[in-house]
Amino acid sequence: MPEPAKLCVSNQKGGVGKTTVAINVAGALNARGRDVLFVDLDPQGNATEGLGLVDEYESPPPSLFDVLTDPEERETIADLVVEHEEMDVIPSNIDMTAVEPELVLARRGGEQLSLALEHVEDDYDYVVVDCPPHLGYLADNALFATRNVLIPALAESTSKRALELLFDHIESLELDYEIEITDRCVVANRVEETNEAKEMMEWFHQAFPDIPVWEVRKRVALQRAFTDGHSVVEYSPDLDMAAVFDAVAADLDEQFGFADAEVPA
Numbered sequence: 001m002p003e004p005a006k007l008c009v010s011n012q013k014g015g016v017g018k019t020t021v022a023i024n025v026a027g028a029l030n031a032r033g034r035d036v037l038f039v040d041l042d043p044q045g046n047a048t049e050g051l052g053l054v055d056e057y058e059s060p061p062p063s064l065f066d067v068l069t070d071p072e073e074r075e076t077i078a079d080l081v082v083e084h085e086e087m088d089v090i091p092s093n094i095d096m097t098a099v100e101p102e103l104v105l106a107r108r109g110g111e112q113l114s115l116a117l118e119h120v121e122d123d124y125d126y127v128v129v130d131c132p133p134h135l136g137y138l139a140d141n142a143l144f145a146t147r148n149v150l151i152p153a154l155a156e157s158t159s160k161r162a163l164e165l166l167f168d169h170i171e172s173l174e175l176d177y178e179i180e181i182t183d184r185c186v187v188a189n190r191v192e193e194t195n196e197a198k199e200m201m202e203w204f205h206q207a208f209p210d211i212p213v214w215e216v217r218k219r220v221a222l223q224r225a226f227t228d229g230h231s232v233v234e235y236s237p238d239l240d241m242a243a244v245f246d247a248v249a250a251d252l253d254e255q256f257g258f259a260d261a262e263v264p265a
């Protein structure tokens with residue numbers, strides 16, 4: 001089997017929809033017949049909860065914390081994989097709140113997720129990583145491991161600065177590690193019918209002329225799907241936003257060369 005396509009959902013600004021986008025893109029990829037491994041790298045564990053796995057978040061060690069901080073535990077990442085109806089999940093854990101200072105002190109502190117994923121990733125078409133809302137070692141681990149980023153952003157002017165900071169950070173990471181990180185798409189999220197939103201949509205298209213800029217509208221069904229522990233594609237496939245996430249997934253399939261694979265009806 002070829003290498004899986006790996007991508008992280010990143011924006012250090014809080015509450016812009018990283019977790020919502022990560023779960024729903026993963027769900028849409030699954031609906032297209034892809035095998036998806038979802039990694040919740042955020043110590044807040046929102047995605048873990050939003051996939052109905054809150055017990056895992058509170059489970060005793062070993063957890064993702066141990067996998068990332070103790071090289072001898074690295075292989076046990078395989079034991080952390082939980083089956084969800086739509087995807088396999090490596091849940092976050094309450095212990096992850098203590099992981100950043102450990103990674104700062106560790107040798108190869110930015111590479112631990114990448115090293116761990118080597119033990120599980122071959123079984124999947126996609127690995128999707130949900131990032132925490134700041135540019136620390138966890139975000140670096142996600143960017144280093146995946147080399148591809150999907151960027152959710154609110155359609156409001158504060159997003160300009162947020163994206164500038166994100167791209168400065170990505171650029172310095174590329175220089176430090178001598179790697180290339182590719183931005184795959186922008187997802188403008190919680191878009192409403194306001195002039196500010198319209199102006200920002202134009203700004204996104206101008207700022208990112210070479211990649212798709214998707215538009216996800218404000219929909220309470222997205223919150224309901226989260227509470228139900230599923231992607232909206234599974235929870236409410238007829239919702240207009242399920243079609244948007246399917247389009248994102250179809251485009252990723254094309255970008256990563258899955259376009260010719262058979263898509264189940």
Ligand SMILES: Nc1ncnc2c1ncn2[C@@H]1O[C@H](COP(=O)(O)OP(=O)(O)OP(=O)(O)O)[C@@H](O)[C@H]1O
Pocket residue numbers: 013014015016017018019020021042044046131132133189190191216217218219220222223226
């Ligand atoms: N398109 C949308 N329509 C309605 N509600 C949304 C939409 N996108 C996100 N939300 C809601 O907004 C809140 C924040 O979204 P989410 O948790 O996905 O953001 P985040 O970037 O992951 O946050 P954090 O930075 O804390 O990780 C959640 O309550 C979520 O349900």
Ligand SMILES: [Mg+2]
Pocket residue numbers: 018019020042046047130131132
């Ligand atoms: Mg989140």
